[in-house]
Amino acid sequence: MTAVAVAARPAVRGGAWVVYRWELIKLTRQVKAQFVMGLCLLAPFLFVVALNAQSNVPQDTLFGRWVHDTGFSIPLVVLGFAGQWALPAVTSVVAGDIFACEDRYGTWKTILTRSRSRSQIFTGKALAAMTFSVLTTVSLALSSLAAGVLLVGRQPMIGLSGTLLAPGHSAVLVLTSWATVLLPVLGFTGLGLLLSVASRNSVVGVGGPVVIGLVMQLVSLVNAPPIVRMLLLTTPFGAWHGLFTAEPYYGPLVQGAVVSVVYFAVCVGGAYALLRRRDVTGS
Amino acid sequence: MDNARPAIEARDLAKRFEETVAVAGVDLRVGPGRVHGLVGPNGAGKTTLLTMLLGLVRPDAGSIQIFGRDERRLDGVGGFVESPRFYPYLSGRRNLALLADLDGGDAATRIEESLRVAGLLDQAGAKAGGYSVGMRQRLGIAAALLRDPKLLILDEPASGLDPAGMRDMRALLARLAAEGTTVLLSSHDMDEVEDLCDDVTIMRTGRVVFDGSMEQLREKAPDPAYRLSTSDDDKAVTLAGPGLEVRADGDGLLVHAQQDRLDTYVIALGRAGVAVRRLELESSALTALFFRLTEEDA
């Protein structure tokens, strides 16, 4: 009995880009994507307005004590919250559903019998999910920076070594910090994609990364050996702290980058392998 | 049968899902320009076979060549398995636009024409989520036609259609066949296949029990079966002459005979004082053969 290799359908010119374009079109028509993006643009402003209305400060977030003193603390406080659960949730809203929705609508057999190979369809969808993750993260970063600067001000900020950071320098550090979390964001996107393909179920795909993120948060609060903390995908969300000391340290950033990339590669690779081998029966 | 390269040449295909053997050692040869029927009861493996031809399912064993090409490209092949599904939040037309883009080439120029041929121009702007089963079947045909196919692979194309829809579907397929398109369609209804198909393959529990042209099948067919009830069934059985097969089953008598022998029999019954109370066609010759091939133990 000879096993037959399913030959990949030869690539058509234009390849995955057509799939990518249509996935973005479909995304822009989905209420949940519109809602999440709107939230990322609006929520920081609402947050600052709420803060300004009272004199308390967030106690357990880094830079929380400065929210009335400098606008540059706002994006860092938002970053502190967001890394805990908001960013994994925002990314998995799309990544966790983008493959499972084809199972929900029964449309795998429709799109797999056209002139695109499974690789191209996978790549287009993965890129669309990654685009959404990056856009929402960037939106959150820019809108929280804008909210801070516009509603609180551009005052200099006290860094993590007690030194004063000039407004221009603070802005650069804030944007750099947000940029560093793009890697773990993509890691969680990969996780959402894997769960979406493996479970064929949107609830698992969307809820899974959130639950995993929360569990990882809990584990990171415990005094465990450093290797355990290093393997958690939530740790890189805090790697930016080292940018704000008088003598910046980059160890957590390097580790975080490597771990995020490994998670991404393993998850996306796994998702791809599962999709390629899947039998799409008619029902 | 011409010697031209067959549209589909599949050898020794096998597929099992966990404990169930769906397809076991099936050969299929579909000649170019022919309409080929794939018939069998539910669970015979027709859909599994079609999904393997369309590249959706990996065969465990065997080879498939479409238009002589081993790589099983789907160039020039269109079709669907089980009821076609679309994105419910996009209109019919937008769904086709998406599929045309996935096809590349000039498929996008064929959207309106495919909608017209499938009879969906009026409803093309409505969201596909609101389509009836029949409209979805038509959209499936339109989606297949976008690819300007030389080979159409259709799984139960008339299912879910009302009689008018079925008639339109058969007319459409006949026209496509007349224009030279090869059609492979599956069905569980032998009569439907008889109207339309040049060749037929009959499957049962994953194996082929008949493969050949419609003429060959008709030659093998037994006499049609008629349902008969009389005033005296026992006497009627004894009066059966040559060329006639009369059996009592729970619901009266089952008579297998050609038309002329049946006429002779009815007249003989009347002369013998047995009144005919009910006489109707139970199943056509081909359907009777189909049941024999797929239900009785070999």
Added chain:
Amino acid sequence: MRWGAITVIVAVLLGVSGCGSSGVTNDRLNRAVAPTFANLYVLQQSLRGRKVAAASLNPRADCGRGGPETADSGAGNDWSCTVTWFNTGPNIAVTASYQVHVQTNGCYTADGDGPADLNGRQLITAADGATVTNPLWQFDGCFDTT
């Protein structure tokens, strides 16, 4: 092929982890708290109208956790630090105390624990008469745990 990839991944992770070093130690906390305190002291003194050179302070921090039986490592809210620096001259050492809560990620919050006029009150009066937050009353910082 698959096993090869797994081996590479594990090797990379181990290489990056610097295995063996444990995250939160009193040594790292000392080296983080001392200069932070010094910079904030300079800031506080400048708010009060007095100019101090950070370099002249020569700060040192001595941090420990819980009682003598507790190991001086790991996250917790029972850390305490004593900061020593040279205030008015190279021979006159002054100390201040802090209760410190250290998290597993190397970030800490130090709560002033005396002397009262240095770090005991949240608000102080600046040189121009305004009431400002005392930067030495409570401060945050982070250090590298890798």
